[in-house]
Amino acid sequence: MSKRTIIPFGPQHPVLPEPIHLDLVIEDEKVIEAIPSIGFIHRGLEKLVEKKDFIDYVFVAERICGICSFIHGMTYCIAMEELLKLEVPSRAQYLRVIWSELSRIHSHLLWLGLTADAFGFENLFMQSWQIREQILDIIEETTGGRVIFGSCKVGGVRRDISAEKLQEILKKLRSYRNQWTEIGGIFLNDTTVKHRLQGVGKLSMEQAKTLGAVGPMLRGSGVAMDIRMTGYSGYNKLGFTPVVETAGDCYSRCKVRIRELDQSLQLIETCVTQMTEGPLEAKVVGFPNGEFFARSEQPRGEAIYYAKANGTKFLQRLRVRTPTFANLPPLLTALAGCQLADVPVIVLTIDPCISCAER
């Protein structure tokens, strides 16, 4: 047996946008085991709910993550609306889906860029982020913000998008689709890219299920599980079916994300076709009471918001389980047995968002 060495990976590392530490136990170049360590950026945002009015807390919820901020805010609102027994108007639900899917598109493009950067394909990185910038422009035009949208509120949404604007957005998105299809082809067909992704960081369907994987990590291992299938926020009217790939490797997770770009555009198109004029919010009356687990599908996977309220303006407890937190155990399994040089790529394929995971 070769001598075992422990290599510290992170919390500061060129491929890590956020801090996570892994102790990599290696033999020669092969990783035998990975032991995670987080907690560098724990902000205690769940605790803040005890001092923030439940209406205002949506602004904090949006700040849990800088990438899927809108879906965080929306999931919090879904929990509150359930406790308040509020019915969100149809137009507001469609607008929520549109902003959620725009978030997914920009998040997946961000991920594609970071992954290209991780395996040293700088040009592909820049191409991915160039398209992403244009998606952020659409978000800015419709919400006023590029990172924090601030457009979701308990009971509905704060802003509308006019019919003309929606048509303009669709036209732009269709032209961007041509661009992401082109770079998607490079990710999926280029020999050097395939060499870095295929057969790397494998996670079987059984492992993905038992280790609690979520999102593209789970669907890339052949499991058709996507919280949008439950039909929350009007997804039940859109004919949604999840994107699934079966190989269980980094390439498979990459393919899921690329295919989800097209799917998100399709969902936005369906929303624009189906939505009608109407109110944007339901009036909030009283204070939340009871407990509820709200679930949503973020770009990285399933998010859970547990809210417990006692009929006052402050919640007793808000617990947020983010997809990155759930994907850490599957990541450790995917790392075991890989080559040291593949660690950055495998870590990136869970699309880690550590500030999100630590809250």
Next chain:
Amino acid sequence: MAQQIIDIQISELLERAKEMQAQGQRLVQICCTTLSETLELQYSFDLDFAYTSFRITLPKEGGAVPSISSIFLCAFLYENEIHDLFGVKITGIAVDFQGKFYRTATPRAFNPEAVTGEVKA
């Protein structure tokens, strides 16, 4: 989305977890809540979007539960989190960080009364 919360005793926890595993359920999350007199632990499972949570009530100080990480390995992250933020003793965690999972300025920040008790001691 169907949801149910079932109150159970600590002694039932491992048996219930084994049942869930046998049914092919997925461990979705473990959550701890600080109430005025007690702590609540909720273990949530999902199968085909049917969501089941088992709830255990514990005293605010000195509470201990067995780890379910021998049944659901992924539980070790949740259990270390609950230990560090709420001060709940969880025995037999598969990967035990010994209180060093979260680097918080205030120990057991989500259960401050347990902190006070520790200082007094």
